[in-house]
Amino acid sequence: MKNFFISGLLMFSAAALPAMAASTATVPASPALPDPGRMETQAQAQDNNGHPYDQLLSLQIGPFKPKSISFTNWNNNTFNYDSNSMSSMAYQLGWDIQMFRLGGSAFYFQENLSYANFTYKLPADFTANPGNVSVTMHMFGFDTRLMQSWESFPISSLTPYWDAGALITLYNQNGASDLTAGEGTSTNMVAGLGLRYWLNHAASMNKEFPSRYQALPIFLTAKLNQIFSNHAGVDPSSTSVLGGLSIGL
Numbered sequence: 001m002k003n004f005f006i007s008g009l010l011m012f013s014a015a016a017l018p019a020m021a022a023s024t025a026t027v028p029a030s031p032a033l034p035d036p037g038r039m040e041t042q043a044q045a046q047d048n049n050g051h052p053y054d055q056l057l058s059l060q061i062g063p064f065k066p067k068s069i070s071f072t073n074w075n076n077n078t079f080n081y082d083s084n085s086m087s088s089m090a091y092q093l094g095w096d097i098q099m100f101r102l103g104g105s106a107f108y109f110q111e112n113l114s115y116a117n118f119t120y121k122l123p124a125d126f127t128a129n130p131g132n133v134s135v136t137m138h139m140f141g142f143d144t145r146l147m148q149s150w151e152s153f154p155i156s157s158l159t160p161y162w163d164a165g166a167l168i169t170l171y172n173q174n175g176a177s178d179l180t181a182g183e184g185t186s187t188n189m190v191a192g193l194g195l196r197y198w199l200n201h202a203a204s205m206n207k208e209f210p211s212r213y214q215a216l217p218i219f220l221t222a223k224l225n226q227i228f229s230n231h232a233g234v235d236p237s238s239t240s241v242l243g244g245l246s247i248g249l
Helices: 002-023 035-049
Strands: 056-064 068-072 079-080 090-100 105-121 134-150 157-175 183-196 219-229 238-248
Touching: 056 219, 068 183, 090 238, 134 183
Parallel strands: none
Antiparallel strands: 056 090, 056 238, 068 079, 090 105, 105 134, 134 157, 157 183, 183 219, 219 238
16 A cells, blocks of 8 residues: 555656646746837938938027118108117027928928117207117018028038028117107018038937937037118118027927
């Protein structure tokens, strides 16, 4: 009886050991799921020919001196700004939206908003206190342009570009009296030639970033801006150099 019990125990152990070994075998690890943020970064870089952005926001500043400011307001008072009164700084805020790509260039629809102001001291024939009474001219510019960027430039951190379009300027003059108030509009053709330098090119193109928003492209910009003359009394035509920053989105 004892031998029969021992024999049964040995047979049970021999049958159970392989099953236990199989159950404790290492289970292969499930493949890691792809990171959606990283996939977005890689896909966008591919879609934009190596440039992870299709919009640009920019702020540029530069000296501005229009060709002439001469007008007559509704009170039949005439104002002729002298050369010293027409020196100012212009501030331009821009938004560029990519429309399409052709070869190594990207074409953008561009909207810009600019602002400048000027102070003019009224002459003796206009005020009893000449040299001490002044008026201020505010100029708001709205221009629409088509921009072409050479984004396959051999130096990858540099992007030359040019743009052209039309500018509408709204001007408003105010002072101490309604007799000096005045306003109006002017229209000019505009064009520009510029260069963007990609400050964080390596970081923006690094596919290891979990999200493209952690390394938004940042550019230093320089632009030669030309406003063509409209041969009017208020003529904001000028040639100026603007500099500033742009961010790619």
